[in-house]
Amino acid sequence: MCTYQTEHLEVRASAKTPVGWTSMTNAIVYFDHPVHFGAGHALMIDFLNPSIGPSARAALEMDPESARALAQAILKSLDTVPDALLSDLVS
Numbered sequence: 328m329c330t331y332q333t334e335h336l337e338v339r340a341s342a343k344t345p346v347g348w349t350s351m352t353n354a355i356v357y358f359d360h361p362v363h364f365g366a367g368h369a370l371m372i373d374f375l376n377p378s379i380g381p382s383a384r385a386a387l388e389m390d391p392e393s394a395r396a397l398a399q400a401i402l403k404s405l406d407t408v409p410d411a412l413l414s415d416l417v418s
Contacts, residue, residue, distance in 0.1 A: 336374040340386035342374045349383045352376045364388035 361369040376383035
């Protein structure tokens with residue numbers, strides 16, 4: 328069964344694609360049937376830059392346990408960084 332629960336968000340990021348490092352402006356997170364990962368369902372995260380075209384896409388498919396562990400690791404990492412570094416953003 329598909330949930331059709333999809334989250335869209337704008338991001339400021341870079342990802343390595345088949346054509347090299349590319350800026351990413353959007354992310355889509357959803358739980359559905361994976362294309363490559365060997366499971367019936369998986370959490371997918373697609374990073375993309377629609378203004379560049381289909382080559383500006385990086386995809387991730389993972390099991391729920393790995394997705395939760397990744398989310399916790401991201402939050403833990405960000406929570407331990409000094410505030411001064413978090414505000415040191417490149418435009």
